[in-house]
């Protein structure tokens with residue numbers, strides 16, 4: 478606009494036009510500002526869960542004696558969690574497997590798209606009902622779409638009980 | 646109107662009518678519905694079994710979403726094969742593509758609201774698709790769910806989209822679409838027929854009315870003959886529930902099934918995004934002057950390929966639906982499935 482100034486100054490009409498243009502630009506900027514002043518905070522507000530911090534917690538599951546060597550057990554436990562605006566008692570399921578000496582804890586969340594796998598005792602494998610993923614009894618992916626083994630939770634045995642640790 | 650406009654041009658009107666039905670029944674449902682994990686299932690149970698005409702209103706709304714998706718797909722194909730997206734109707738087509746996406750958004754968010762096993766697990770799997778996106782997948786997942794897991798904030802989020810953002814955007818794009826259709830008139834047959842323009846009234850209006858009668862009649866029949874079911878309340882513990890999406894997402898679900906491990910992002914994101922971008926760019930990709938299918942063979946060919954892919958995958962999904970689940974979707978049974 479500057480470049481044309483001298484030329485325009487000689488012509489009252491074009492001063493008029495550049496004034497109009499200028500005001501149009503200012504209105505546009507104000508409008509953008511208005512939009513940004515509401516959309517920006519709303520996006521920040523909606524994205525709040527991204528800032529959520531989770532921390533590890535140990536949970537006592539059951540008596541150590543209840544699971545024998547080579548056995549796989551489905552264990553359900555309850556946990557107080559903060560679910561958005563309220564605290565709830567949430568039930569979760571995990572699988573415990575005792576090898577020759579150690580105990581591992583396998584999370585049933587399928588590593589494909591998150592359905593819950595089911596253990597088939599007679600076949601010694603976990604099967605996912607969604608897209609037919611199959612894992613062996615240690616949770617290693619054997620066939621179907623799952624890209625990696627089932628996740629494990631850290632386990633410790635203390636005071637005769639099996640403890641697992643998970644993010645809460 | 647140009648001569649040669651006929652039955653195929655009645656679908657838009659049917660969609661609009663069905664959408665109005667959706668607005669009205671949705672407004673009614675929202676009076677009794679409560680979007681919290683404690684109350685959602687109970688409130689939908691209340692709607693379905695206690696409130697006068699509740700099962701019917703909910704049936705209209707739930708079946709309405711299926712019928713709309715079906716008719717929107719038909720309407721889109723009609724416009725595609727007629728080549729009606731060509732100049733000067735590019736923006737009309739564009740608004741249509743956005744409306745298509747909004748309708749799918751409605752269905753995806755609405756499906757969670759009853760908070761039963763079906764709703765919960767379909768959303769667990771459906772939202773997990775976002776996590777297949779490289780780099781930002783996890784953030785995207787947490788943003789969509791409102792947390793690491795599907796919970797109270799997922800429900801309020803989906804509710805807010807379902808009854809606020811999506812209706813408002815749908816309204817805007819629908820008005821734009823209708824305005825543009827009126828402005829540019831309807832395109833008529835692919836090769837203009839001879840003869841003077843024909844009036845909308847009474848012949849086309851009559852065809853429209855017949856189609857509305859059949860479409861809405863079918864909807865009412867479905868709502869009464871197959872009342873909406875409600876399964877057991879959402880249970881995150883369950884290892885014995887086999888989730889399945891609505892029929893119109895089955896194609897995607899089957900596509901996910903056949904992807905080799907590690908390639909799910911192709912089925913989940915790349916293919917649907919490519920198809921959508923293709924649809925958006927269609928009027929500019931297809932530059933041929935003529936609207937005749939024979940004059941734009943590769944466009945027609947790609948279109949048919951996409952339609953066949955979606956159709957076959959959906960068919961595969963329907964055929965592979967375990968029988969137990971067919972029972973579960975028509976009767977109100979608790980969510981116990983054999984794996």
Ligand code: HEM
Nearest residue numbers: 667668671672674675678707710751755756758759808812
């Ligand atoms: C202004 C518009 C709308 C409002 C206010 C609205 C409101 C609601 C409410 C309150 C529910 C929960 C009650 C229930 O689950 O039965 C619901 C469910 C649902 N909505 Fe909407 N809705 C609207 C439009 C739509 C549209 C356009 C579609 C689809 C294209 C749709 C698809 C669904 C679906 C699939 C469900 C789950 C139905 C079920 O399983 O019972 N809604 N809607």
Ligand code: FES
Nearest residue numbers: 587589590605610
């Ligand atoms: S979610 Fe388990 S195989 Fe797809």
